Amino acid sequence: KNEVEQSPQNLTAQEGEFITINCSYSVGISALHWLQQHPGGGIVSLFMLSSGKKKHGRLIATINIQEKHSSLHITASHPRDSAVYICAVPNYGGSQGNLIFGKGTKLSVKP
Amino acid sequence: DVKVTQSSRYLVKRTGEKVFLECVQDMDHENMFWYRQDPGLGLRLIYFSYDVKMKEKGDIPEGYSVSREKKERFSLILESASTNQTSMYLCASSLRDRATIGGYTFGSGTRLTVV
Numbered sequence: 001k002n003e004v005e006q007s008p009q010n011l012t013a014q015e016g017e018f019i020t021i022n023c024s025y026s027v028g029i030s031a032l033h034w035l036q037q038h039p040g041g042g043i044v045s046l047f048m049l050s051s052g053k054k055k056h057g058r059l060i061a062t063i064n065i066q067e068k069h070s071s072l073h074i075t076a077s078h079p080r081d082s083a084v085y086i087c088a089v090p091n092y093g094g095s096q097g098n099l100i101f102g103k104g105t106k107l108s109v110k111p
Numbered sequence: 112d113v114k115v116t117q118s119s120r121y122l123v124k125r126t127g128e129k130v131f132l133e134c135v136q137d138m139d140h141e142n143m144f145w146y147r148q149d150p151g152l153g154l155r156l157i158y159f160s161y162d163v164k165m166k167e168k169g170d171i172p173e174g175y176s177v178s179r180e181k182k183e184r185f186s187l188i189l190e191s192a193s194t195n196q197t198s199m200y201l202c203a204s205s206l207r208d209r210a211t212i213g214g215y216t217f218g219s220g221t222r223l224t225v226v
Contacts, residue, residue, distance in 0.1 A: 033215065041120075041199055041220030086153070098144065099215065103153035 002027040002089050006102035013109050019074040021105045023087035026068065033088040033099065034061050034072050043086070046072075077109045114138075117202050117218035124225050130189040132221050134202030140216075141207035143185035144169075145177065148199040148220075160185055161207065192225045199223075 003026040013019055023032070031050040037043045047054050047061040049070070054061050058077075063070040074081055084106050088099040118133035136143065145157045146169075156169030158177040166177050174196060178186045185204075189196055202218040 035217075041201070041222065043201065043203075043217040043220075045215065098142070098156065098159060101154040103151065 002029070002091060002100050004087060004089055004100055004102040006087055006105050008105060009103065011105055011107045013077050013107070015078060015109055015111050017077050017109075019077050019081075019107065019109075021072045021085050021107070023070045023072070023102055024068060025070075025087075025089050027089075028065070028068065029089045031090070032063055032070050034070070035086040035088060035101075037084040037086060037104070039083075046085075074107075079109045079111050082108050115202055115204050115216050115218040117200075117221050119221050120219060122221060122223045124189075124192050124223065126193060126225055128189075128192045128225075130192050130223070130225075132187040132189075132200055132202075132223070134185045134187070134204075134218055135183055136185075136204040136216070137183065138204060138216065139182070140204035141182075142205045143179065144203045144205075145175075145185065145187045146201045146203065147171070148201055154201065157187065192223075194225050197223060197225045 005024045007022045031048050033048050034046045035043050036046050049061055049063050058075045060073040084104040086104045087102045091098040091100045115136045124130050142161050144159045146154045148154050155171050157171055157175050158166055158169050160166045160179040163179055163182050176188045200221045200223055205215040
């Protein structure tokens, strides 16, 4: 079973700061998900990536398959980026389509 | 706009009550999942279903059961609610294909409080 570790668990930043959230996993995967959960509960998918880097606005996700590590970066952070960020990988020992989730990084961006 | 709909955002129930949490998806997804989310523990899988009338236990099935009579609907049942089942419950659905985790969609969550 894949193990997923995220760091840090909590992160407080000032508006405008560059933010990095890290995710490591133990078993080789085909792709990794970054998810965002705002207060109130709903989860949305930010990225799915299997190699290299993806960029969407101020969000950048990178993955190193050999090192089993991914990072989520936020440039020029803003209070509206405050949320819980979760990485997820396929659970190859489980059902088809099932994911294993990191415990999440709670980000708070202060104005 | 495709989506996963959970019937309630907030629920308060009494200890011992039978509780039904409903989840409906309109994407014709084969897989459906129920998770609970607790501070410091992240998302934990309760049950999943990969087809109508099929179900499999996840990591924490004790105290829960599920029903999937139609492809679009997956219900989570707390047979006799207890205070340790106070949590955020999230439903999700996905395509069957194991090779990709695209098409994985979550509901908005139900925050259940058992008093």
